[in-house]
Structures are given as structure tokens and as C-alpha cells.
Amino acid sequence: MIAPTDATDMSTRDAADVLVLRTGTHGMPVEQYAAAIRERLPKQTVELARTPTEEREAIETARFVTGMTLDEDLLEAAENLEVFACAYAGTGHLPLEQLEERGVAVTNASGVHGPNIGEHVLGAILRYTRRFHVGARRQDRREWRHYQAFELQGSTVTIVGLGAIGEAVAERLEPFGVETIGVRYSPEKGGPTDEVIGFDDDGFDDALARTDYLVLACPLTETTRGLIGHDEFVTMDPDAVLVNVARGPVVDTDALVAALRSSWIRGASLDVTDPEPLPEEHPLWTLENVQITPHNAGHTPEYYERLADIVAENARRFGEDSEAELRNQVRP
Incomplete structure (x- = not known):
């Protein structure tokens, strides 16, 4: 897990190659997700934003972001966003029109479940x-x-x-x-x-x-x-x-x-x-x-591991060529 940094440090340092937003799923700590991506991308920087303030600061410069949700207010702060890797298979909860207007590529977690x-x-x-x-x-x-x-x-x-x-x-x-x-x-x-x-x-x-x-x-x-x-x-x-x-x-x-x-x-x-x-x-x-069952079929202890396989591969492709075709791309 990345050591906590204050807002000043986050706003002045270079953007991470992958920014992980703070919301987890299925009761599993989001730190596990960030760790799984980090394990697959040893040569890239993977940052986990654990508070609302850290999210807003880090997303200003982030180009590749992954998370469960992305609300419109946070999207407004994402001045350099090029890829949002949704950690769910469904993307209907995202501000898709705004993402498309800004030319942000959206991928999903299809196959994980x-x-x-x-x-x-x-x-x-x-x-x-x-x-x-x-x-x-x-x-x-x-x-x-x-x-x-x-x-x-x-x-x-x-x-x-x-x-x-x-x-x-x-x-x-x-x-x-x-x-x-x-x-x-x-x-x-x-x-x-x-x-x-x-x-x-x-x-x-x-x-x-x-x-x-x-x-x-x-x-x-x-x-x-x-x-x-x-x-x-x-x-x-x-x-x-x-x-x-x-x-x-x-x-x-x-x-x-x-x-x-x-x-x-x-x-x-x-x-x-x-x-x-x-x-x-x-x-x-x-x-x-x-x-x-309470919408529980999607739970698996392997969720973050399978998801990290998809996201890390896309982060690697994006790092080599920002115009590269991404796995599970749904928009644009």
C-alpha cells in the first residue's frame, strides 16, 4: 500500500500511471485491488487514493483511472483523463454521455464474473x-x-x-x-x-x-x-x-x-x-x-485478481500506445 501523502505532495508530483479510486466492492478492501494491479505492473506507478480529497487531487493529472464508480463532480476535476477502467461489468451507473463528450475510453469488467x-x-x-x-x-x-x-x-x-x-x-x-x-x-x-x-x-x-x-x-x-x-x-x-x-x-x-x-x-x-x-x-x-440471494452471485474471492488481469493489461497497452485497442472497451 502506498504511504499516505498530504494534498500538497499529491498535487505537485507527477501523475501515477494508474490511479485507483477508493470505493471497493463485495466487502473486500480496495487495497487488495491496488496491490493486485501493482503486482502485475512492477515497472509502473499505481496510486491508491483513499480519501475524497486524495481522489480529487490525484485525478486532476491522471490519464488512466480505475474504480467502481465515477461521479460527475469527480469527472469535472479529471482534466487529463483518457481511460476509465470500470471495475464492474455494467457501466450504466457512469456518466457515459459526459465521458463520451470528452473522448474518454471506457472499459468494463466483463468476464470477471x-x-x-x-x-x-x-x-x-x-x-x-x-x-x-x-x-x-x-x-x-x-x-x-x-x-x-x-x-x-x-x-x-x-x-x-x-x-x-x-x-x-x-x-x-x-x-x-x-x-x-x-x-x-x-x-x-x-x-x-x-x-x-x-x-x-x-x-x-x-x-x-x-x-x-x-x-x-x-x-x-x-x-x-x-x-x-x-x-x-x-x-x-x-x-x-x-x-x-x-x-x-x-x-x-x-x-x-x-x-x-x-x-x-x-x-x-x-x-x-x-x-x-x-x-x-x-x-x-x-x-x-x-x-x-441478495445480489450475491457476483461475489468471489478472485474478483480483484481477475479484474487486475484486465486492467493491468490495458494499462500496459495504453502506456505503450495511447491509441491502442483496449480489452473490454465499451466507449467510445
């Missing part, structure tokens, strides 16, 4: 397949009573979104003998699933009717907002299960509650909800056919 969210989805599917939640309830009651389960082999799993997370899910399903359908904006690109379709009504509805497990792993866009609602739940088989690791608003929450209460679907595993956090009084908490 693939292994852990892939495992989360697989765990959710197996939970509902073997009905471990039913066994847990009977264990709590010390009740030795048989219950029926399902078998994953031969099932159809539809994965909406074939980015890094969707690909990781498909890869982990391969040994289980399932049929997979991938849904993406450009189906002509293909993918790791047995079948790839677009979002057009007929093809998507046909996939829903054949689906045993529907996995949502897509970004929230105009196309995907409210993608799964009343009509989609009615189209799905009553034994189908929804797994949402995308964003809450991809699903119409009222329609989801109605579907679960009316047995239009068998269950739902929700890592994200709408609203989020889910209010204490919300009916989803009390439904026995619902599994809720």
Missing part, C-alpha cells in the same frame, strides 16, 4: 432439480419422509444472454446431458449452445414453451426490460424454473408473484429483484418455491 456466477446458476438449477429445499425443510422438522425429485439429464435450459456469464453457464451444463438454447441480439454470431435464437416473438415464445430452466444472464436494455411477464409465464411449462442473475427489471415482478402463486411455473431462484433491495414486506420473501 463468469466462473462464480456460472457456478451459482448451476447450483440453483441442481437445487430445484433434486429439490434440496424440500429436504432441508423436512430436516428442520426432523421428518424422515420421502419426496419426489427431478432429473437434469434430458432437460432443456434456455440462457438469455450469451456474454461471458451466459457462456460460462453453458460450459458448466455440458456434462449434464441437457439441451441448451441461447438467446442473443445477433443469433447469426452463434454461440456455445445447441441452438441460438434472437428475441423475435415466434422463436422466443417457442423456446419458452420447450424450456425446463430459464436462465436470465442478459444486460438490462430497452429490449430486455420486462422481457418476462404474464404472457411468457403462461407460455412456460408449469414445471419450469426461472433463474435470474441479470437485473431485476428484466422480469415483471407482479407477474412473477402471480405465476408462482398460481403454479404457472414451479419456482424461481432470484439473485436480483425489482425493487432492490427487496422490502421486508414483499410477498416474494414468504413463497416456499422461491430462493432469494
Whole structure:
């Protein structure tokens, strides 16, 4: 960790090659992130700004900055900023219009979550397949009573979104003998699933009717907002299960509650909800056919290590050529 410096020192010394902003994630100290980047860039200077004052001072001269967030006030102070390496896969929380107006390249953390969210989805599917939640309830009651389960082999799993997370899910399903359908904006690109379709009504509805497990792993866009609602739940088989690791608003929450209460679907595993956090009084908490995790699928002890691989590589490319193509660049 870089030794603390006063504001005068920070404002007069040369800018670091990489500036790390102070906000961490998943309860892990941001010092670990800075250390991981520093380990990968022994010949470059990596500075961690640990206070709001240090951030404002350091960002004035910084050209390459990485962090979870970048608010408009801090961006105003970033007079020389050329690259912002967002430490999240999603960038919708950033002032993207202002960044684009200033010609700042934006990269994201796509790929960092693939292994852990892939495992989360697989765990959710197996939970509902073997009905471990039913066994847990009977264990709590010390009740030795048989219950029926399902078998994953031969099932159809539809994965909406074939980015890094969707690909990781498909890869982990391969040994289980399932049929997979991938849904993406450009189906002509293909993918790791047995079948790839677009979002057009007929093809998507046909996939829903054949689906045993529907996995949502897509970004929230105009196309995907409210993608799964009343009509989609009615189209799905009553034994189908929804797994949402995308964003809450991809699903119409009222329609989801109605579907679960009316047995239009068998269950739902929700890592994200709408609203989020889910209010204490919300009916989803009390439904026995619902599994809720608090937007936790993204947690992994390897987060900073994987993220540092991407950011350090981009910092190295940028240091050699400021016009170089950057990995995971989303803007401009």
C-alpha cells in the first residue's frame, strides 16, 4: 500500500500511471485491488487514493483511472483523463454521455464474473432439480419422509444472454446431458449452445414453451426490460424454473408473484429483484418455491485478481500506445 501523502505532495508530483479510486466492492478492501494491479505492473506507478480529497487531487493529472464508480463532480476535476477502467461489468451507473463528450475510453469488467456466477446458476438449477429445499425443510422438522425429485439429464435450459456469464453457464451444463438454447441480439454470431435464437416473438415464445430452466444472464436494455411477464409465464411449462442473475427489471415482478402463486411455473431462484433491495414486506420473501440471494452471485474471492488481469493489461497497452485497442472497451 502506498504511504499516505498530504494534498500538497499529491498535487505537485507527477501523475501515477494508474490511479485507483477508493470505493471497493463485495466487502473486500480496495487495497487488495491496488496491490493486485501493482503486482502485475512492477515497472509502473499505481496510486491508491483513499480519501475524497486524495481522489480529487490525484485525478486532476491522471490519464488512466480505475474504480467502481465515477461521479460527475469527480469527472469535472479529471482534466487529463483518457481511460476509465470500470471495475464492474455494467457501466450504466457512469456518466457515459459526459465521458463520451470528452473522448474518454471506457472499459468494463466483463468476464470477471463468469466462473462464480456460472457456478451459482448451476447450483440453483441442481437445487430445484433434486429439490434440496424440500429436504432441508423436512430436516428442520426432523421428518424422515420421502419426496419426489427431478432429473437434469434430458432437460432443456434456455440462457438469455450469451456474454461471458451466459457462456460460462453453458460450459458448466455440458456434462449434464441437457439441451441448451441461447438467446442473443445477433443469433447469426452463434454461440456455445445447441441452438441460438434472437428475441423475435415466434422463436422466443417457442423456446419458452420447450424450456425446463430459464436462465436470465442478459444486460438490462430497452429490449430486455420486462422481457418476462404474464404472457411468457403462461407460455412456460408449469414445471419450469426461472433463474435470474441479470437485473431485476428484466422480469415483471407482479407477474412473477402471480405465476408462482398460481403454479404457472414451479419456482424461481432470484439473485436480483425489482425493487432492490427487496422490502421486508414483499410477498416474494414468504413463497416456499422461491430462493432469494441478495445480489450475491457476483461475489468471489478472485474478483480483484481477475479484474487486475484486465486492467493491468490495458494499462500496459495504453502506456505503450495511447491509441491502442483496449480489452473490454465499451466507449467510445
